[in-house]
Amino acid sequence: MSEPKIVVYCDGHEKMAESVRNAECPIEIMAPTTREDLEEAMVSAEVIFGWKIPPHIYARASHLKWVQSMGAGIDDLVSNPHLSPSVIITRVTDQFGPAVAEYVFSELLANVRHVDRLRRQQNEGSWKPFGVQSLAGQNIGIAGLGSIGHEVVRKAKAFDMTVYGLSQTPHHDLVDHWFSSERWKDFVGPLDYLVVALPLTPKTRHIVDNNVFAHMRPGLTLVNIGRGEIINQDDLKGALLSHQISGAILDVFETEPLPHDDILWRLPNVRISPHIAGPSLDERAAQFFVTNVHKYLRHEPLLGLVNRFRGY
Ligand code: GLV
Numbered sequence: 191m192s193e194p195k196i197v198v199y200c201d202g203h204e205k206m207a208e209s210v211r212n213a214e215c216p217i218e219i220m221a222p223t224t225r226e227d228l229e230e231a232m233v234s235a236e237v238i239f240g241w242k243i244p245p246h247i248y249a250r251a252s253h254l255k256w257v258q259s260m261g262a263g264i265d266d267l268v269s270n271p272h273l274s275p276s277v278i279i280t281r282v283t284d285q286f287g288p289a290v291a292e293y294v295f296s297e298l299l300a301n302v303r304h305v306d307r308l309r310r311q312q313n314e315g316s317w318k319p320f321g322v323q324s325l326a327g328q329n330i331g332i333a334g335l336g337s338i339g340h341e342v343v344r345k346a347k348a349f350d351m352t353v354y355g356l357s358q359t360p361h362h363d364l365v366d367h368w369f370s371s372e373r374w375k376d377f378v379g380p381l382d383y384l385v386v387a388l389p390l391t392p393k394t395r396h397i398v399d400n401n402v403f404a405h406m407r408p409g410l411t412l413v414n415i416g417r418g419e420i421i422n423q424d425d426l427k428g429a430l431l432s433h434q435i436s437g438a439i440l441d442v443f444e445t446e447p448l449p450h451d452d453i454l455w456r457l458p459n460v461r462i463s464p465h466i467a468g469p470s471l472d473e474r475a476a477q478f479f480v481t482n483v484h485k486y487l488r489h490e491p492l493l494g495l496v497n498r499f500r501g502y
Pocket residue numbers: 260261262263264286468
């Protein structure tokens with residue numbers, strides 16, 4: 191039997207192919223570097239290890255059996271009409287939690303310790319002591335208790351926060367107060383911080399909208415490290431402008447890059463980063479893929495298998 195044709199492609203990130211080879215992939219890979227070469231390689235591809243491949247290019251891949259995403263989110267693949275329902279999708283599941291949780295707490299600590307103000311005062315050579323707050327004892331809610339949510343919970347506990355969690359499957363032992371995904375309004379009521387770590391699915395799209403904002407405390411800071419479309423961005427702007435909530439820390443947006451004229455750039459209570467909370471680490475993602483290639487060749491269940499019906 192001939193070997194499956196494997197295509198590795200990530201726009202602007204050509205080193206990944208080298209990392210796959212270094213991880214001793216048992217099969218020679220095709221690593222196109224231009225769109226034209228990618229389109230040609232897709233025709234014979236059985237396996238793709240990819241990131242941000244334009245959706246329509248999948249229409250060419252008539253021999254495709256398996257796509258391994260280089261990231262954690264696969265909403266673009268699940269919703270791609272050019273990807274046959276019989277194609278297996280897997281995602282990297284074990285690598286983003288620590289980095290994303292560090293992003294969350296770098297921002298939360300900067301918030302309570304007024305890091306921006308300190309640097310401003312330092313630049314001015316100004317010695318002006320002021321009061322700071324603490325994360326200890328504050329209520330943090332994490333919506334989505336997958337591997338990333340778990341790591342945010344673990345670090346929140348280390349900061350002595352009271353931890354609330356919302357998820358589809360029960361996690362009573364993980365958090366201090368657990369809520370099912372039907373109970374958003376009860377979940378958000380007591381929170382000082384809400385961290386959105388959900389996958390984007392038809393069920394979670396715009397799940398945080400005015401109906402949910404209305405139940406938040408004015409002191410709440412919202413952190414989105416999931417996907418922009420989980421939050422209704424217009425409703426979020428309204429909630430920020432009317433001080434329904436105190437602030438937002440946003441790594442993801444409904445449109446990326448965030449358009450230059452978007453008011454979110456200019457709101458003083460918003461902190462923006464360009465979708466970098468969970469950087470993909472080439473070597474580890476490549477190792478994950480190669481482990482899966484071995485499993486694929488042995489017809490064993492793959493790691494990070496996505497349930498396409500559920501959407502994650
Ligand atoms: C990044 O957003 C990812 O899904 O890995």
